[in-house]
Amino acid sequence: MILFGILLAAIAGAFVSMQTVFNNKVNEQTGSWTTTMLVLFMGFVASLLASLIFEGKNTFTLQHVQLWYWFSGMIGVGVVFCLVQGMRRLGPTYAISIVLTAQLGTALLWDSLGWLGLEKIPFTPAKLIGVLVIIGGILVFKFGGRKETKSESPVAE
Amino acid sequence: MKGILFALLGGACITLQGVANTRISQDIGTWQAATITQLTGFIIAALIWVFVRDGKLGDFKKVKPLYLAGGGFAAIIIFTEVTAIQQIGVTLTISALLIAQLCLTFIIDINGWFGVVKQKMKMPQFIGLAMMIAGVIILKF
Incomplete structure (x- = not known):
């Protein structure tokens, strides 16, 4: 069960990495918002196709849709805005290190508090230590004598 | 200082995106959740683009078609991430x-x-x- 979950998360991470490279190629030829618009359009088309293939007509039976679901896309747009601003002010290495740290911190906070009706996973000191070691690893990875690359671009996933 | 705040908020939002998709998936299917998130995100990005105009649609012709399709990975990313969050x-x-x-x-x-x-x-x-x-x-x- 746990290994299956980790495998799924790793698949997601691998695709995030590839998508970042591809989006960067687009971003080299045009602006951040033009790229973001295209990326989200492609994401929409692919998700709709997958939904039609796997769910068929059920794709359009949307029950219990709460109003805020229609604004969920704003989060992704907020990500792009924040990353563009952060990178411009700090440069990629600093900005991405902070971004990754914030991602993990938010994740731990969310599990511990069980907000938005997600299953609560009790906080333990071991979890905090684990997250801190991972963040330490990120910092060593990012600042460990490597030239800055453009392989992380401020574009939505 | 402002840069640090933006980076922190950006990272928090990336995680929040996964959490929101997971929450929405509880009510409708995961693929549908991905469809709604990407569609609404696209609409907002398109609105911003209309005002900012930081590139032309013709710019896409200069990019290899394979790279243009990268955005489509979002379907796989959202599906696997949401399923993983539900499991672990x-x-x-x-x-x-x-x-x-x-x-x-x-x-x-x-x-x-x-x-x-x-x-x-x-x-x-x-x-x-x-x-x-x-x-x-x-x-x-």
Whole structure:
């Protein structure tokens, strides 16, 4: 069960990495918002196709849709805005290190508090230590004598 | 200082995106959740683009079609991430996701795949990845 979950998360991470490279190629030829618009359009088309293939007509039976679901896309747009601003002010290495740290911190906070009706996973000191070691690893990875690359671009996933 | 705040908020929002997709998936299917998130995101991005106009649609012709399709990966990313969060929680999911992401980026950089500038392997990157994996093991205790 746990290994299956980790495998799924790793698949997601691998695709995030590839998508970042591809989006960067687009971003080299045009602006951040033009790229973001295209990326989200492609994401929409692919998700709709997958939904039609796997769910068929059920794709359009949307029950219990709460109003805020229609604004969920704003989060992704907020990500792009924040990353563009952060990178411009700090440069990629600093900005991405902070971004990754914030991602993990938010994740731990969310599990511990069980907000938005997600299953609560009790906080333990071991979890905090684990997250801190991972963040330490990120910092060593990012600042460990490597030239800055453009392989992380401020574009939505 | 402002840059740090933006970066912190950006990272928090990336995780929030996964959490929101998971929450929406509880009510409608995961593929439908991905469809709604990407559609509404696209509409907002398109509105911003109309005002900012930081590029032309014709610019896309200069990009290899394969790279234009990258956005479509979102369907797979959202589906696997949401399913992982349901199985193992947010912290473990984001940790494993980031490790795989950095590993593959590293491999792409070393090999210069997809025409990215080739980079040499360095010890700190291996140590960093090893520390991250150790962290995940600690998480499970």
